[in-house]
Amino acid sequence: MRSAEPTGSVGQRVADRLRTEGPWEVFGERIRRFEFHFNGRMVEAIRGPLCVEGYGLRVFRTHGDRIGRGFQASTDFTPEGIAEAVRDADLIAVHSDFPTKHVNLPTTAPQGTVDVVDTKLWEAPLPRLAAYVAGLLAPFDSIKDVVPSFGSVRATLTETSVANSGGLRADYRHTIVALELAVKAFGGPEGAPPGEYWVNQLDRRVDPDHAGDPVAAWCQYARDARRAKAPPNGDLPVVLPPHVLSGILPGVLAFRCTGAARLQEVAPEVGSMLGAQNFTLHDDGRYPWAVNTGPLDDEGTATGSRALIESGKVTGLLYDVLHAGAFEVASTGNAFRGAGFGARDWMRFTYPPGVGASTLVVKPGSGGTDEEIAEAAGEGIWVQQLGWASPDPLSGFFGGEIRIGYRIRNGKIAEPVRGGTVGGTVLGPPAAPSLLANIAAIGSKGTLSDYLSAPTLLVKPLTVAGEAAP
Numbered sequence: 001m002r003s004a005e006p007t008g009s010v011g012q013r014v015a016d017r018l019r020t021e022g023p024w025e026v027f028g029e030r031i032r033r034f035e036f037h038f039n040g041r042m043v044e045a046i047r048g049p050l051c052v053e054g055y056g057l058r059v060f061r062t063h064g065d066r067i068g069r070g071f072q073a074s075t076d077f078t079p080e081g082i083a084e085a086v087r088d089a090d091l092i093a094v095h096s097d098f099p100t101k102h103v104n105l106p107t108t109a110p111q112g113t114v115d116v117v118d119t120k121l122w123e124a125p126l127p128r129l130a131a132y133v134a135g136l137l138a139p140f141d142s143i144k145d146v147v148p149s150f151g152s153v154r155a156t157l158t159e160t161s162v163a164n165s166g167g168l169r170a171d172y173r174h175t176i177v178a179l180e181l182a183v184k185a186f187g188g189p190e191g192a193p194p195g196e197y198w199v200n201q202l203d204r205r206v207d208p209d210h211a212g213d214p215v216a217a218w219c220q221y222a223r224d225a226r227r228a229k230a231p232p233n234g235d236l237p238v239v240l241p242p243h244v245l246s247g248i249l250p251g252v253l254a255f256r257c258t259g260a261a262r263l264q265e266v267a268p269e270v271g272s273m274l275g276a277q278n279f280t281l282h283d284d285g286r287y288p289w290a291v292n293t294g295p296l297d298d299e300g301t302a303t304g305s306r307a308l309i310e311s312g313k314v315t316g317l318l319y320d321v322l323h324a325g326a327f328e329v330a331s332t333g334n335a336f337r338g339a340g341f342g343a344r345d346w347m348r349f350t351y352p353p354g355v356g357a358s359t360l361v362v363k364p365g366s367g368g369t370d371e372e373i374a375e376a377a378g379e380g381i382w383v384q385q386l387g388w389a390s391p392d393p394l395s396g397f398f399g400g401e402i403r404i405g406y407r408i409r410n411g412k413i414a415e416p417v418r419g420g421t422v423g424g425t426v427l428g429p430p431a432a433p434s435l436l437a438n439i440a441a442i443g444s445k446g447t448l449s450d451y452l453s454a455p456t457l458l459v460k461p462l463t464v465a466g467e468a469a470p
Contacts, residue, residue, distance in 0.1 A: 009171040011161030014055050017079055020086045022165030023103050027298055027337065028055040029349045030159040034125045036133045037152045041140055043133060048126065048155075053077070056337070056349040057085045060103045061093040067100050068093035069322070071352040099263070100325035109170035110295045110302035115288040116174035118205035122157055128206060129155055135211030136181075146219040149196075151181035155206070156346055162300040172295055177203050183215075185222035195225030197385065197404060201243075202450050204289040221384060225404045228418030231466035232407075237380030237440070238422055238462040239373055239408065244386050245362075245457060246449040248398050248435070251391030252426040253281070254357035254451070257308045257316075258334070259323025266394060268314045274427050275312035275436035278365050282307045283318055284453075285333055285358035291450055292336065292358040299335040299353055306332050308360075309436075320355040334358060362454035365442025373456050375411035376441045381464055382406040382413055383422060391426060396434070399423025402466075420466030424459075435459055 010028025018024065034048030054075040061068040070093030072085040121128045133153055140148055154177070161171035179201050186194040197218050240248070261267035268274050275281075285303025287293050297303055299321050307315045319327070320335035336358075337351035367373050374382060382405055389400040399421050407414040428434040443455030 009159065009161035009163075009169075010053055010055050011163035011171065012169055013077060014057070014082060015163035015169070017077075017082050018086065019083065020059065023060045023105055025058050025105060025162065025164040025299060026055055027058075027349050027353070028161040028163075029053070029347070031347065032125065032157045033346065034129055034155045034157075035152060036129055038133065038137065038148065039150050040147055041137050046126070052347060054347065054349045056352065057082075057089050058352060059086065059089045059093055061090065063097055065101055066097040067103060067322070067325070069096045069098055069352075070094075073350040098322050098326070100322055102325050103321055104325060104331070105164045105166045105321060106168050106296075106300045106302070106331075107166040109168060109300075112295060114286050114293055114295050116172070116204055116293050118175045118177075121155060121175050121177070121206055122173065125155055125157060128208070129153060131208035132206040132211050135208045136215070139212040139215040143216075143219050145187045146183060146185045146222055149182045149184040151179070151199075154178045160294075162296060162298070164300060168300045170296055170300055174294065175204055176291060177206050179203075181218075183218045183222045185219065185226055187226070192226040195222045195228075197221040197225065202291045204291065204293075221404050224416035225418055228404060228416035231381055231402055231405065231417040231420045231464055233466050234464060235461035236464050237377040237408070237458060237460045238464065239377055239380065239382045239456060239458050241370070241384070241456045242447040242452065242454045243449040244383050245454050246452040247386060247389045247400075248391050248426060249362075249454070250357060250360055250451040251389070252393050252396050252398070253308070253360060255393035256396065256427065257283075257314075257318055257357070258355045259317055259319040259327060260355050261393075262317060263323060263326060267317055268427065270314050270316065272314050272430050273312050274314055274430060274434070275309050276439040277312045278442055279309060279312050279436055279439050280307075280363040281309040282361050282363075283332075283334065283357050283359065284361050287359040287361065287448070287453060290359040290448060290453070297333045297335045297358075298337045298348070299331070301331045301333040301335065303333040303358060312436075318355060318357060320353060323355050357451065359448075360452050360454075362442070362446065362452070362457075364444050364446050364455045367441035367443045367455070367458065369445075370443065370456050373441055373443050373458050374408050374413055377408045377458055377460075378411055380408045381417065381422065382408055386422065396426045396428060397423065398426060417466070420464060422462055422464050424462045435462065438462070
């Protein structure tokens with residue numbers, strides 16, 4: 001991998017040197033990466049800039065009533081390197097058919113701007129990150145018996161460009177910041193085992209002045225984990241805040257509500273009733289500062305908002321160019337490269353595009369504040385952190401360990417619980433029990449967490465497997 005002096009967008013440079021018949025597309029990136037790694041309260045390593053320029057090339061070749069797809073990524077911008085990428089993509093296209101007769105690539109660049117670049121971070125990455133890390137670690141100096149055991153902050157500054165055989169030439173800048181932090185609480189060898197709280201989050205920007213604001217809460221969760229007892233067994237009311245839901249809903253709905261799921265005959269039928277009547281969900285490719293927000297998707301189609309579920313009823317699905325061609329519909333601007341924590345912010349040009357969700361947005365409801373949601377739960381569990389929810393996109397099942405949660409007694413948050421599991425099915429057949437169908441209350445304020453914007457949800461019930469009696 002190497003960096004070159006900027007001489008126009010990566011996509012434009014490759015497109016100008018391509019010698020191949022269409023249709024084709026080029027996805028290019030010019031990347032700068034900066035990292036701070038810390039152990040305890042001390043920064044032990046600073047890296048950056050790590051610079052990479054690369055491109056992914058996809059070609060389409062007609063095979064009767066199907067389209068052959070070939071993809072190859074490269075960092076070689078010489079005419080010989082580009083020609084080799086074309087040859088490799090052509091070889092793959094011979095053996096990679098897709099059931100569509102045509103590919104309608106976008107031809108014009110989308111208009112308008114979106115909030116995806118932290119300008120202060122872009123202009124001074126290392127000083128800005130250094131200030132953020134200092135603000136993040138400073139509160140631990142005055143907190144007893146709790147330490148940041150290890151962590152990292154990684155900022156990726158990217159110039160993305162898309163070009164294709166239809167004449168599209170588009171580019172934009174964006175920033176992504178990934179935080180990983182382990183907070184550990186302990187109080188001597190005679191006490192309980194250490195308690196930990198793990199922080200994993202993605203954002204588009206950093207704010208050094210408020211970096212330390214959530215530290216006190218993280219420390220309290222770590223302390224509570226030391227004294228937590230096992231949760232009860234049974235089918236119980238369970239409260240899921242937005243940061244927990246972000247590890248459950250996108251993992252299932254970002255596939256099941258797409259043309260890819262429809263092609264595999266596992267997508268919900270449009271018009272079917274799969275959620276509670278108070279549940280409304282849409283996909284928003286231009287949600288401010290969200291990780292998958294952008295003026296265009298990774299095929300160059302303009303992004304936007306699309307309703308998926310309204311008042312519990314399925315109203316639409318998401319499509320990229322290929323799946324749109326298979327079903328004779330228009331692309332919804334939902335082609336994405338890379339998936340999972342860390343993959344969306346680093347070298348996406350090495351991934352072929354696939355269809356998925358951008359930011360799933362759950363419409364706030366009338367359930368009120370978190371305190372009012374807990375009151376509506378009566379006797380149940382508040383899940384503060386769920387370890388590895390492992391949502392399965394095909395079956396819709398999820399389940400994970402309760403790393404830290406709280407009993408809800410008489411509508412009030414009570415003692416901490418830890419261990420055991422909570423799980424169920426995100427969505428099932430019409431009239432079947434599921435997380436979406438069993439939503440009893442929806443909070444009144446949405447919060448953005450990675451790939452999801454949602455309020456707190458009360459689900460009655462979900463299955464909790466612990467040790468204590470309910």
